[in-house]
Amino acid sequence: MADIRFAPRAESLLGSATLQITARAAELKASGRDIVSLSAGQPDFPSPPAAIEAAEKAMREGRTGYTANAGLPELRKAVARKWGTLHGVFDDPACVLVSCGAKHSIANLMEAVVCEGDRILIPRPWWVSYPEMVKRLGGVPVAGESNHLTASEVRHAASEGARGMIFNSPSNPTGRVHSEKEISEIADAIADSGMWVISDDIYEFLHYGDKPVPHLLRARPDLAPRLAVVTGVSKTWSMTGWRIGFALADPKWTAMAGRIQSHTTSNAPTMCQYGSLAVVEGRAEKERLEMLSAFHARRDLMCSLLSQDERLSFPEPLGAFYVFVDLTKACGKLDTAAFCISLLEEEGLALIPGSAFGAEGCVRLSFAASNSDIEKGVKRLRDFISGRV
Numbered sequence: 008m009a010d011i012r013f014a015p016r017a018e019s020l021l022g023s024a025t026l027q028i029t030a031r032a033a034e035l036k037a038s039g040r041d042i043v044s045l046s047a048g049q050p051d052f053p054s055p056p057a058a059i060e061a062a063e064k065a066m067r068e069g070r071t072g073y074t075a076n077a078g079l080p081e082l083r084k085a086v087a088r089k090w091g092t093l094h095g096v097f098d099d100p101a102c103v104l105v106s107c108g109a110k111h112s113i114a115n116l117m118e119a120v121v122c123e124g125d126r127i128l129i130p131r132p133w134w135v136s137y138p139e140m141v142k143r144l145g146g147v148p149v150a151g152e153s154n155h156l157t158a159s160e161v162r163h164a165a166s167e168g169a170r171g172m173i174f175n176s177p178s179n180p181t182g183r184v185h186s187e188k189e190i191s192e193i194a195d196a197i198a199d200s201g202m203w204v205i206s207d208d209i210y211e212f213l214h215y216g217d218k219p220v221p222h223l224l225r226a227r228p229d230l231a232p233r234l235a236v237v238t239g240v241s242k243t244w245s246m247t248g249w250r251i252g253f254a255l256a257d258p259k260w261t262a263m264a265g266r267i268q269s270h271t272t273s274n275a276p277t278m279c280q281y282g283s284l285a286v287v288e289g290r291a292e293k294e295r296l297e298m299l300s301a302f303h304a305r306r307d308l309m310c311s312l313l314s315q316d317e318r319l320s321f322p323e324p325l326g327a328f329y330v331f332v333d334l335t336k337a338c339g340k341l342d343t344a345a346f347c348i349s350l351l352e353e354e355g356l357a358l359i360p361g362s363a364f365g366a367e368g369c370v371r372l373s374f375a376a377s378n379s380d381i382e383k384g385v386k387r388l389r390d391f392i393s394g395r396v
């Protein structure tokens with residue numbers, strides 16, 4: 008029988024580089040090896056009891072059927088209230104689309120605006136899904152030049168015909184947060200360019216500064232007609248498996264994205280929407296703040312251990328739960344995918360290679376791990392590097 012012919016566009020998509028490392032780490036662990044994993048992209052805390060109780064109650068009471076495609080009306084209302092207050096726009100439930108995780112929110116929003124051949128600016132280093140999501144729609148991802156997107160990169164991309172861009176602060180993988188000044192300059196550049204923007208704010212509340220994360224919308228509220236905010240419950244409330252994400256945008260954009268969703272997944276899982284409503288309404292603030300302060304302490308621990316080794320350099324992570332370490336001073340030119348495989352096989356430490364994020368020479372360490380794993384992990388990294396030189 009003839010082989011199935013796959014669509015060239017699907018064939019051009021890369022699989023997740025992070026999965027290769029995590030799968031191998033799990034295999035080695037199962038075989039009895041002592042493996043330390045600093046590769047996690049999710050909080051290592053249980054989901055808040057308020058979410059679990061609300062989801063359970065919904066199921067016991069028989070609220071297990073479809074909801075409206077765009078989400079439970081009370082959840083859309085609560086999301087519009089919370090983020091509408093934060094940003095000063097999008098306070099109408101019509102601005103809100105509830106989807107199956109923030110990744111799905113981004114995919115729906117993009118599908119509504121990316122046309123064949125469109126150049127789309129993505130930040131460097133990028134979250135692994137951005138370029139593949141753009142390519143999936145026939146668009147052309149164009150990466151920023153520096154490792155921290157600047158206004159001049161936005162202006163340059165616009166001058167070369169970019170139609171839209173993705174913005175991500177706090178960033179995965181660097182944990183960097185753009186300052187008020189940088190945000191204001193980038194917002195001006197976007198306003199001048201006419202590009203649409205998806206602001207991926209999934210780490211917005213995992214922030215170690217004392218003021219809220221600076222936001223493009225607060226710098227330039229007039230961007231609202233072509234700026235979409237993406238957020239969700241995954242990271243803030245440790246609910247990654249619930250698969251609930253929120254898009255907030257002009258109702259024309261959310262309606263179009265909702266139409267796309269109505270022909271793919273339909274509504275996000277009903278019981279998960281009820282659980283999410285509980286946390287969005289503020290019934291898990293205690294757990295959220297406890298988790299944030301644990302992450303803050305772990306960030307300080309990881310950064311202080313790493314800075315004892317002058318061969319390692321990294322930008323201070325002000326948000327998320329990652330440190331993005333540059334190894335070029337220690338190791339010279341490096342194939343980080345091969346480096347991470349050897350590090351795992353020989354030293355028993357799982358990290359994510361910078362190549363997965365478009366930043367060869369770097370590795371991502373996650374501090375969504377216990378203090379003892381952080382201590383062991385940094386030691387293993389340093390020992391491994393010492394053994395190579």
Ligand SMILES: Cc1ncc(COP(=O)(O)O)c(C=O)c1O
Nearest residue numbers: 048108109110134179209239241
């Ligand atoms: C930058 C960024 N955006 C979006 C997501 C997706 O979030 P969700 O699990 O809600 O789909 C992630 C998850 O790792 C992420 O790191």
